[in-house]
Amino acid sequence: MAKFKFKYGTMGAGKSQELLRTLYNYRTRGDNVIVLCSKLDDRYGVGRVTSRTGDHQEAIAISSMKDIENICSLKDNPVCVLIDEVQFFKKEWLEKLKEFFVIENNIPIIAYGLKTDFQNNLFEGTMACLTLAEEIKEIENICKFCNKKAIMNMRIDESGKKVKEGKQVDIGGNDKYIAVCHYHYLKGKK
Numbered sequence: 001m002a003k004f005k006f007k008y009g010t011m012g013a014g015k016s017q018e019l020l021r022t023l024y025n026y027r028t029r030g031d032n033v034i035v036l037c038s039k040l041d042d043r044y045g046v047g048r049v050t051s052r053t054g055d056h057q058e059a060i061a062i063s064s065m066k067d068i069e070n071i072c073s074l075k076d077n078p079v080c081v082l083i084d085e086v087q088f089f090k091k092e093w094l095e096k097l098k099e100f101f102v103i104e105n106n107i108p109i110i111a112y113g114l115k116t117d118f119q120n121n122l123f124e125g126t127m128a129c130l131t132l133a134e135e136i137k138e139i140e141n142i143c144k145f146c147n148k149k150a151i152m153n154m155r156i157d158e159s160g161k162k163v164k165e166g167k168q169v170d171i172g173g174n175d176k177y178i179a180v181c182h183y184h185y186l187k188g189k190k
Helices: 015-028 065-072 091-105 124-132 182-187
Strands: 004-008 033-038 048-050 056-058 060-062 080-083 109-113 135-138 152-155 177-180
Touching: 004 015, 004 124, 015 033, 015 048, 015 056, 015 080, 015 109, 033 048, 060 065, 065 091, 080 091, 091 109, 091 124, 109 124, 152 182, 177 182
Parallel strands: 004 109, 004 135, 033 060, 033 080, 080 109
Antiparallel strands: 048 056, 152 177
16 A cells, blocks of 8 residues: 655755655666656756755656646656655645545655754645655754754854744755754754
8 A cells, every 4th residue: 555655854864865865766676756846946956856965856846736737647657756845835735646646546655855944833745744644754864063963944144143034935055054953943053
């Protein structure tokens, strides 16, 4: 029986890298896999899953329910659906994907993304994954300032100081976000 799996971690934990490794394993067997990403994440180009190590793969960029409906009408017979940056997906999109692939066609979905934003609030896509997933796994990371487990995403400004306010989605990488333990999140620095 296929499952919806959610793998989450902080910024820089290796979520995209793990997605690419999983894709590689399927492809070495000759399997067809659908790779989805959010159109919002354009750091490395729209429709591209890229890890911090530089590995990358083209993906189908999603920005609407119509995109999801088009995916569900594909006749490619995938063995798996992989989703990068799932926190940017809408709840209704994920519900439709699960219904079509997992429930109706017995095709697993593995979604990768952040659990919380820089203010420690859940994203819509994350909240949906937490309620839809049959399996949830954390991809662990280490605090930027100590050897404790990083559980928070801290947004920083150009000078490296903690940003406390702003819109939830502000796309960026190491230049805007660091993964920290709860202590360093509260303190805002080392």
